[in-house]
Amino acid sequence: MSNNYFNTLPLREQLEQLAKCRFMDISEFPDGVEALKGKKIVVIGCGAQGLAQGMNLRDSGCDVSYTLRAAAIEEKRQSWKSATENGFVVGTYEELIPTADVVLNLTPDKQHTPVVNAVMPLMKEGACLSYSHGFNIVEEGMKIREDLTVIMVAPKCPGSEVRNEYVRGFGVPTLIAVHEDNDPKGEGLALAKAYAVGTGGHKAGVLMSSFIAEVKSDLMGEQTILCGMLQTGSLLCFDKMVEEGIDAGYASKLIQFGWETVTEALKYGGVTNMLDRLSNPAKIKAYDLSEELKVIMRPLYNKHQDDIIDGTFSSTMMTDWANDDVNLLGWRAETAETAFEKTPAGDVEISEQEYFDNGILMVAMVKAGVELAFETMTAAGIIADSAYYESLHETPLIANTIARKKLYEMNATISDTAEYGCYLYNHACLPLLADFMKDIKTDVIGKGLDLEDTGVDNARLIEVNAALRAHPVEAIGTTLRGHMADMKKIV
C-alpha cells in the first residue's frame, strides 16, 4: 500500500512546501531549450496532453519519440495511431526507455505507479523523469531511484490548447517544480525551464512551485469550484427552471452556454467584472445570494481541503482504483442519466447579455465557489498565486468543456482524480443546498428580475461594490492578469 509522502514530512516543511509558488519573469528563460538540446526525450503515453507536448517540443527543435505499452502498439490503438501519423518514432518501453535522457510521464494519474515501476529499472543512470502532475509522488509516495532527476512541468490547460496556443506563437501558463529529494546533479530546474520553453509556456507565464503545492491546490480547485460547483449548479438550476415552468430546451441552453459566457467575463476582469455585467439590482441580488451560499457551503469546502491535506481523499480514491473504479463508473453513469444531461439545448436565441440577466444564480454560484476555494486554499497555507490559478483562472476552461457537450464532456476531459472529486462534491452539495433552493424563483434563474425601475440604494451599492473589489482573489488576480496581458496582447 502506498505511503503518503506529504504526511511523512514535519509540519515546518509541509508548510514551506505548500507555500512555494513564484511567478517567473520571461527574462529568466534566456537559454531557451538549450538544456534539452541533443538529449533524447521519450514520452510515455500519447493522449491529448502527451501528443500536444511532444509536438510542441519537436517543433522547438527537440528530439522526441513515444513509448507505449506493447499491447497498444500491437493492437494499433489510438495512441499508436496518433503518434505514428504525426511522424514520431514509436517503440516499447524496452526499446526506447534505455536510450532516453528525459522521460516524460504523461499517462493518467491512476497508471503512474505501474508505469513508473515498469520504466524505472530501464532508465539510464542519471536520466530525468518528468511528471505533469505530482499525485504519484506526493499522495502515493512513489520512491524514485536516487540517481534520477525528478521534475514536474504542468501546462494549466487541456492538450488541445497547449498545441493551439503554441502554433499561434504563444503558450499556456505552466507550473514547474523540482522534487528536491531527487535532484542529484542540481539540473532539475534548468531542465524544467527548458521543457517549459519547448512547450511555449514561458511566453504565457511560468509558476515555480513544488510538487506538494501543485497537488494539494490542484485537487482542491478541480473538485470544488472547477468541476463540482459547475456540476451541482447545472443540476440544481436546470431542475428549478423546469419545476417553475420554463421551457426545458431554454433551461438546458441557458446553463450549457451560460457558464462559459459568465466565466468569460471572469477571465477578463475577475469576480468584479463578472458581477459588473449585471444591472445594479441584479448585482446586489447576486451578491446576497453568493453570501448566503458561502455560509452554507463553507464547511463543505473546508472538509474537501482537510481531506486533501491529510490524504483521506487520495486514499479513498485509491481504494476505488483498487476496486475496479466501481464508484467512479457508477457515478459517471448516474450523471449521464440526469435531466439536464438528457435535455438537449433548445433552438432559441440567447444573447450574451441575457446569459447574465437570466442567470443571476449561476453568477452567484461561480462567485461563491471561486471565493470559497481561494479562501480555503490560502487558509491551508497555499500561496495566493497558486490558489488563483487553481480556482478563478481555470474556471472558464472547464466551463468551455460544458459548452461543448455538457457534463459528459467536462468529465471526459478532466483527469480521473478531478472526476472522482467532482462526484464527491456533488453528492455532498446537492442535499446541502436543498433548503436554499426552495426559496429560489425564476427571477434569479431563467427569467431575470423584470424590474420597471432599476434604481438602487446608493449606500447599499457602494457597500457591495467595495466588498467585491476588496476580496483577496481580486488583488492577486489583477496582478497576475496584468502579467498575462503584458505578454498576451491578444486579450
Added chain:
Amino acid sequence: MNIRLDNLTVNFDDRFQLDQINWQLDDSQHWVVTGANGSGKSALAAVLAGAGENLSGSIEGLPAKVGLVSFEAQAELIEAELKKDDADIMDVIAEGTPVHEILNPGNSNQQLIDELVEKFQLQSLVDRAFRKLSTGESRKVMLIRALASEPDLLVLDEPFDGLDAHTLEMLQEYLATLVETVPMVMVLNRFDEFPDFITHIAYVDHGRLQHQIDRSDETAYNELYKLLHLKTTDLAVPGADPDNDIPRLDSNQPLVRLNGINITYDGHKIIDSLDWTIERNQHWQLSGPNGSGKTGLLSLITGDHPQCYVNDIFVFGFKRGSGESIWQIKQFIGYVSTALQWEYKVGTGLRNVIISGFYDSIGLYTKATDKQKQIADEWLALLGMTDRADTPFNKLSYGDQRLLLIARAMVKHPPLLILDEPCLGLDDMNRQLVLALIEKICAGSETSVLYVNHHPEDQIKGIENYLALEKREPGK
C-alpha cells in the same frame, strides 16, 4: 432623360478604346465616374457629350444640350483660339476672343452668366482675351459657360482640379442647388471630393465599366474606395525593418528543396515521391484540383505539417528534423491562406495584426518597437485603412481581413511569400483588390512568390514556373 448604352464599344483615334459598355442613367441620378489614370473614365464621360467613334453596340437617349467641362475640351478651345491668331494675316496685333464672348456663344442666359462671373470673381477678366488667361482662370470660364448654357445634362470631368479652396467650396455649393433640375455626371478620382448629392458611382478599369454602385450600398462603396485607393496611390510597399533583419541566406543554396516527398493519410498517399526545388528569385504557381495535396505540400515547407519530420526537406539552410525550431523556419516565410484567416479569429487591432507578421504569431504577444509600428502604419496607409488602426481584426469584412493578412505576410519582406489561393471566397471587387495589392508587392521586391491558384483570370504577372499536382485516386 434616359440614356442607355448597350454593349457599346467606342474608339478614340485608335489611341484608346472603351469596350462593351452597358450603362443606364436617368434624370433622378447623379453619377461619379472614377478609376485610375488611363482607365478610360474621362473617355466614358466624353461619350455622353458625343465623343469617339462607335464601333459596335448602341447609345440612345443622349440629350441635345450637354454641358461639358474637361481638360480636353479646355485644351481644344485654347488651341482653337491660338489658331485664330495664326490665321490672322492682317498686320494688327490679334487680341483673340474676349472672355465675355466665350462665356456667351449666343443664346445663353446672360443674367445667369453675370451672376456666375461674380461668384467666380472673374468680373475683372470678362474683357480680357480668353487665351491670355491662366489655366485656372480659363477653367472657371469653361465652368461658367457650361453652367449657364442651361444644359439637359452636365458632364464635369475633374471640375475641382486646380480650384482654390474658396472657389471649390462655392462651386460645390452651387452644384448642390442644381441637382433638382440637371442630372450630373462627374469624373472624380478622390473619394473625399464626391459631393453629397452623388447617387451612383461607375468604376472604369482598362476601358471597361467594371462596377456600378449605388451609393447607399455602404459595403460596396467602402470596397470601391479601397480599390481606387490602391490603384491610384503613389504609396509604395513599405520597406523592411532594418532592426529586425532576417538572417542572410547562402545565395548558392535554393530556398526550398524537397526530395522524394510523400504525404500519407490513413495509408493513402496524397503526394508520392515528389521532387521540387525553389531557387532564389523564382516565382512559382502551384495548381491542382481539390485533394491533390497543394496545402499539404505547402505546409511541409512552412513546418505546419507533422510529416515534415519524416521527409527529406531542406528549407532556408535547414535540413528538417536536425534540431531547428519551426520559428527558425517561419521567419523566412510570409503566408496567407483561407485556413490562416479562419484561425486568425482575434480581436487584435489592425496595426498589431500587421506587426504580428514580424513574429509569425496569430495575435501579438511581444511589445512592438516604434519602428515596427511605423512600418505597420505605412501598410495601413497603403491599404487605405489608416483610420482603423485600432479596429479589432474580427470586425473587418472578409475581404479586408484578407488584405490585411497579405500585408502581415509581407511586412518582414520574407525571402518566400506563400499565397495559398488568396482570392478564394472573395467577390469580384475584393479579388481585384487583392490582385492589385499582390501586383504591387511583386513589383520591385526580392521576395519569391509561391502562388496557389487555378483561375486563369486571377493570374499574376511575372510568374514563370508552374507546378501542377494531380489528384491521386485511392488505392493507387
